[in-house]
Amino acid sequence: MPQRHVPLPTGPLTGRRTPLRRVAAQACAALNQALDLLPLGRWLHRRIRRGLQLSELELRLRRPAPGLDGLRIAFVSDVHAGSFMDAGDLHAIFESVAAANPDLVLFGGDLINTRERELLHYREPLRLLRPALGMFAVPGNHDLFWGRDLGLWSAFLEDQGVTVLCNRGVRIARGGTSLWLCGVDDLTEGSPDLRLALDGRRDGEATVLLSHHPDFFFEAAAADVDLTLSGHTHGGQIRLFGRAPIHHSRFGYEQGWFQEADCSLYVGRGVGVTLLPIRIDARPEVPIVTVRCPVATGDERTGTAAREAGVGSGLAT
């Protein structure tokens, strides 16, 4: 296959945002860099990173899908590379993720903080991740902070082996069963279109949706999406007396599991921070979701045996 050439993001690039917005983005980046030079800022930032929690979770599917039993999904969201998060930090985080042995690594948006060149932090650390079924990503509001044109953002990620699922889906095959994995654009800064994301899904097919903003869950549940994975809230980032002063979800989807009919939403707390290197009562998190099948593979050994036997898997048509 011919090697594609993708220009590296350097300096101010795409975007149709107002000059004021760009000044705000530069000011935000400068504030982060200045704070990271201070011993206290660096100490806070390292302390947050060391608190990373890999949450082991289970999703029980409603319908039989034996080949998916035991599938492990790592959900990495809200990295905010460039905001107290450099290549060294990403290297340490991705090492932990790789050690969890996921079959899929899904990026839930806000990969960068304000500027596309912050993607460069990913170039080396991403090589640590080689999940058998691939890596996928959707944009978050910060990925669109500089501009609505995701061309370079997408091209960079695709070149690094991360498939962008912005209003589209793919079929993943594992052990003779298929999973429809799809993603939507960001709810607040982009133009999410679930109809496009589900275009191609078969009737009754197990479905996982990536949506940076959790408030998209109602629409996903109405469309019978088994699992929606979201971030955006940082688990409140700063919670005082059990409550976050700033709310990022109109429906209270701050962190953890939520249920609508038979459909599930998990809101991860994300791994990074914005503006200040502070997290209170909201540890950084990478959820690792293990899929369990209700019938036929009630015995967990089935999933384990499938993995050990290296049952045929990969992107299907």
Ligand SMILES: [Fe+2]
């Ligand atoms: Fe975020």
